[in-house]
Amino acid sequence: MRAMTRTALGTTTAAAIAVGCLTTAGVTTASVAHAASAPAAKAAVTHPAAHVEAAAPRAVANLGLTAAEAKKVQRVLKARWGYTGAVDGxxxxxxxxxxxxxxxxxxxxxxxxxxxxxxxxxxxxxxYLKRYHGYKGAVDGIAGSGTRAAFKRLAHSL
Structure with a gap:
């Protein structure tokens, strides 16, 4: 009995996750209903998460700054570099x-x-951070801990 309950709960959860992931990705209700009732619910759970990630790129990249620190950066960008959005951190x-x-x-x-x-x-x-804010790492295009720490120093200097 316990095994059947776990199986039913697992299948229901998998279908709910699949529906949520597919809905987030913009799939129609008919497609969602079909996917939720499909016997391959397990496959629907493992694949849509990557699909949703690819379809919805990360909109905010504070690179370790708090909202207050990011607001300082935004104020400078607004004053000097054509930023027109809200100073929202x-x-x-x-x-x-x-x-x-x-x-x-x-x-x-x-x-x-x-x-x-x-x-x-x-x-x-x-x-920029290497020249003015103590970044000591390689200019490698990877926002690692050294880049993030120097970016914080930049924000605190504003």
Whole structure:
């Protein structure tokens, strides 16, 4: 009896997760109903999570800054680099577009002004942090602990 309850609970949970993941990904209600009733509910649970992640890129990249620290960065970006969004402490696409404009002008960022915090954006940021905020690591495009610590120092200096 206990095994049947676990199986029923596991199947129900898997179907609910599948429905939630598929709905988040923008699948129609008919598709969700079909996926939830499909015998391969286990497959639906393991695959949609990666699909949702790919479909919804991370909108905020504070790189370890608190909201208060990020607001300081946003104020400077608003005053000098064309940031037009709210000073809300969430470094989203528009904040990073303004940062990319700054990095392009002064720190050899050569990528598009798209607000995506990729390795090129991080390399430009690392060049700046190396020069003024004590970053000692490699300019490798990876926002590791050294990059994050130097970014915090930048925020505290504003």
């Amino acid at each position: 969430r470094l989203g696409t528009n904040s990073w577009k303004a940062m990319q404009r700054f990095l392009k002008k002064h720190y050899s960022y050569s990528g598009p002004i798209d607000g995506i915090v990729g390795s090129g954006t991080i390399k430009g940021l690392q060049r």
